[in-house]
Amino acid sequence: MADDPAAAVSERLVAHLFRHEAGRLQAVLVRWLGLHRLDEAEDLVQDTLLQALTVWKVHGVPAQPAAWLYAVAQRKTLDLLRREQRHRRLAAQAEPAPAAEPGALFLADEVTDSQLRMLFACCHPALPPEAQLALCLKMLGGLSAAELAGAFLVPVDTMTKRLYRAKERLRAVAGPLEVPSGAALTGRLAAVLKSLYLLFNEGYSSAHPDQLIRRELCEEALRLALLLAQHPRTNRPETHALLALLCFQVSRFDARTAAAGGIVLLPDQDRSRWHQPLIARGLRHLAAAAEGNTASEFHLEAAIALEHCRAPTYAATDWRAIGRYYDQLLHLKPTPVVALHRAVALAQAAGPAPALAAVQALPGLDSHGLYHAILGELYAQTNQPEAAAHHLDRALALTASRPEQDLLRRKREKIINQIN
């Protein structure tokens, strides 16, 4: 398409360039100016991007868009610092220590480093989980408050307040912007991985009606996890285990959605649509994850996801192996939700009756849509259609997702027909 200039300029504009560069620039400028000047860094980035929009819309996108943005952002930041210096001189105040050599901050390795520092700050354990996710997406992913509100299905006002409070809290607790080292690293890295895992699940769990938004959340989690793997300090087995898990899950993304937007369940998925390069990539990360003698929950979840990826047909799935991984996972993370998923594997390996008994024994899941959906399924499989219909009704009432509701309604209809 070399003869189409419109296509030629747009080719330089990779998908989400503005969003991703906003995240990179924010991280670099916050590192330069300090965490206490977060808002100013954000304003400088916004100004830089607006200038790019004004110039690029008539001149086209330059050959090196990122370098262009870095040069403008650097100049704007230096202008701000010089103006302040002048004011201080006029007010006869003491000069602060000169800022670090700024040019070096824009080198590729340092940009990655800045993003990781920011990632550790955003996932600070003193912040509530929903604030961590919002901050990651705002500061590193370049999403606006309105876009975040759309992604998390809350009013814009709620999201604006959440971000405001999160930033206030961040300034208060985060300390210097750095990638932790030594003894502090393990705990802090675990918190970051956990946040990225939650971010991914937010996109993957299909709670959101818009498939595109869900996909972007998943891709953002994957992108940030890949950053961790690039840094010698955070390039650890558990990082690769999470990455392996994310790759395996993303590989099934296309096959999970029908043309009309409905959910296609695992047994019905066209396995030829699973993305093999991602599965191969997941395998490489899983191999890297095996260096060491810890098996984190991500190792086990990745192993479970791999069993699915590796089965040529649904019938050929090794449910016993999956059951064993769930046993270990439940040992590591003894929560009712893990036990619920384990019961699904148990139903396949040992039949619906023992699985039903296991699920009935689980406490505290009454407000959980998936719990009722699985109970409904197991009651149906054990010929108790009335109980099945009751739980599918409960599940229906508990999900906001249109495709999920359609799926539950179809199941319920089938069961009602059996009763009549």
Place this chain on the structure above:
Amino acid sequence: MEKFMLIFHSAAASAEAFSNPSPEAMQAELQKWNHWIGGIAAQGRLAGTEALLPTGRTLTGPERLVTDGPFTEGKEIVGGYLFVMAADLDEATRLAEGCPALEHHGSVEIRPLMVMA
């Protein structure tokens, strides 16, 4: 072929409404502009373009009154211009029709250049 100048105005009100767009929205806007101008270039009708930053000042009247900002009386801001080659004013107008500024209630001025023979 005659030469025309297309001048894009955006309403200041809509410029304010659009003053805090998300990066994703900016990229979408940019792609519209690149597509429009790229299309004119593809027809071999583009004869030059310039962008104007939304900053600067305005000098007015015999008093040389200085005001900050490029806004004129009508609260419109000129965002940039481009030169196109067209057979006549009608054709130049057709080229201007795809201008994305129009979607935000802006306007495009289409002005023939006087040729000094």
